Amino acid sequence: MLAPERRRYLLQELSVRETVRVSEVAHTLMVSEMTVRRDIDALDGEGVLRKVHGGAARLRGTQEAEPGFSVNxxxxxxxxxxxxxxxxxxxxxxxxxxxxxxxxxxxxxxxxxxxxxxxxxxxxxxxxxxxxxxxxxxxxxxxxxxxxxxxxxxxxxxxxxxxxxxxxxxxxxxxxxxxxxxxxxxxxxxxxxxxxxxxxxxxxxxxxxxxxxxxxxxxxxxxxxxxxxxxxxxxxxxxxxxxxxxxxxxxxxxxxxxxxxx
Missing domain, CATH: 3.40.50.1360 (Rossmann fold)
Structure with a gap:
C-alpha cells in the first residue's frame, strides 16, 4: 500500500473515531509500526491530525480544514x-x-x-x-x-x-x-x-x-x-x-x- 493510501485510511478512521492506535493500524494494513509512525508524523506536520502517545487523535474541526497534500x-x-x-x-x-x-x-x-x-x-x-x-x-x-x-x-x-x-x-x-x-x-x-x-x-x-x-x-x-x-x-x-x-x-x-x- 502506498503512503497516500495509508494516510487516507488514517484520516478516514479519525472521521469516525476520536483516536487510532499505531499497533491497530499496522496490523490492519499489514505494515510495520515504524511506517505508521512516519505517516502520523507527516500528517501531524500537515496539521490534519494530532500525534499522541501510541497513535493519533482527531483534530477539532478537521472536516472544515484544508486537507493535506498526501491525502488529496x-x-x-x-x-x-x-x-x-x-x-x-x-x-x-x-x-x-x-x-x-x-x-x-x-x-x-x-x-x-x-x-x-x-x-x-x-x-x-x-x-x-x-x-x-x-x-x-x-x-x-x-x-x-x-x-x-x-x-x-x-x-x-x-x-x-x-x-x-x-x-x-x-x-x-x-x-x-x-x-x-x-x-x-x-x-x-x-x-x-x-x-x-x-x-x-x-x-x-x-x-x-x-x-x-x-x-x-x-x-x-x-x-x-x-x-x-x-x-x-x-x-x-x-x-x-x-x-x-x-x-x-x-x-x-x-x-x-x-x-x-x-
Whole structure:
C-alpha cells in the first residue's frame, strides 16, 4: 500500500473515531509500526491530525480544514493522471508556464519529459521538485516563495508579489471548487489571492479539475468562469453537468482514459 493510501485510511478512521492506535493500524494494513509512525508524523506536520502517545487523535474541526497534500493525492488518482496527460498535449518546447499548487497540477508537473527549454513558475513545493525531476533538471523552475499551507502551496504577500512581477504563456490552475455562479474557489483566503495572481499573469488560463470539483462553492473566490480559456476534467463528469457548462460558454475538454496506474 502506498503512503497516500495509508494516510487516507488514517484520516478516514479519525472521521469516525476520536483516536487510532499505531499497533491497530499496522496490523490492519499489514505494515510495520515504524511506517505508521512516519505517516502520523507527516500528517501531524500537515496539521490534519494530532500525534499522541501510541497513535493519533482527531483534530477539532478537521472536516472544515484544508486537507493535506498526501491525502488529496490519493483521491481520484487515475482521473488526475488522465487530466495531466491531456494538459501535457497543450505544451510545446520553449514555453513559459505557471503551475499552481494542487494534486492534479502535480500530476502534470510529473509529465514534462521531452519538453526542452521550458520555464516553470510555481508556488508548489512538491510541484517544483517533480517538475525539475521530470525534465531531468533541464527546465528553469522558479519557486515563488511565501507562506506554506497544508496543501504544500506557497501563498501570501510574498508569493503574490513575485507572481505579479512575471508573465507566462499558460497558467495551469488547480482548484477546490467550480460553480456556475461562484466561478473558481478555494477554502484558503491567501491561496485565493495567490491563485488569482497566477491566473492574471498568463495569456491563457487552463483549469485542471476532476469531476468531483463541480458544483462546489468554497469560501474564497479566485476568478469567474469567464476568465477560463480551457477547463480540463475527466470522463467521470455527468452528461448533464457537461452540457450545463457548455451552455455557459465554457471550453470544456474531457480527458480520455484514466491515466496509468499509480
Amino acid at each position: 493525492l490519493g483521491r481520484q488518482r487515475q482521473a488526475k493522471l488522465a487530466i495531466g496527460r491531456a494538459a501535457r498535449e497543450l505544451l510545446r518546447p520553449g514555453a513559459t508556464i505557471a503551475i499552481s499548487a494542487g494534486t492534479t497540477t502535480y500530476c502534470l508537473a510529473g509529465l514534462l519529459t521531452g519538453l526542452e527549454g521550458l520555464t516553470v513558475v510555481t508556488n508548489s513545493l512538491t510541484g517544483a521538485d517533480v517538475a525539475r525531476r521530470s525534465t531531468g533538471g533541464e527546465a528553469t523552475v522558479i519557486l515563488t516563495g511565501g507562506e506554506r499551507t497544508p496543501s504544500e502551496a506557497l501563498v501570501g504577500p510574498v508569493a503574490t508579489a513575485a507572481i505579479r512581477s512575471l508573465h507566462v504563456d499558460i497558467c495551469f490552475l488547480g482548484v477546490h471548487g467550480i460553480h456556475p455562479d461562484g466561478g473558481l474557489s478555494t477554502p484558503n483566503l491567501a491561496e485565493a489571492d495567490t491563485n488569482a495572481a497566477l491566473a492574471e499573469s498568463a495569456d491563457r488560463l487552463v483549469v485542471l479539475a476532476d469531476h468531483t470539483k463541480f458544483g462546489i462553492r468554497a469560501l474564497a473566490p479566485i476568478v469567474p468562469l469567464a476568465a477560463v480559456d480551457t477547463l480540463i476534467t475527466d470522463a467521470g463528469i455527468p452528461d448533464e453537468v457537461r452540457s450545463s457548462y457548455a451552455e455557459l460558454g465554457v471550453n470544456l475538454l474531457v480527458a480520455s482514459g484514466t491515466g496509468e496506474p499509480a
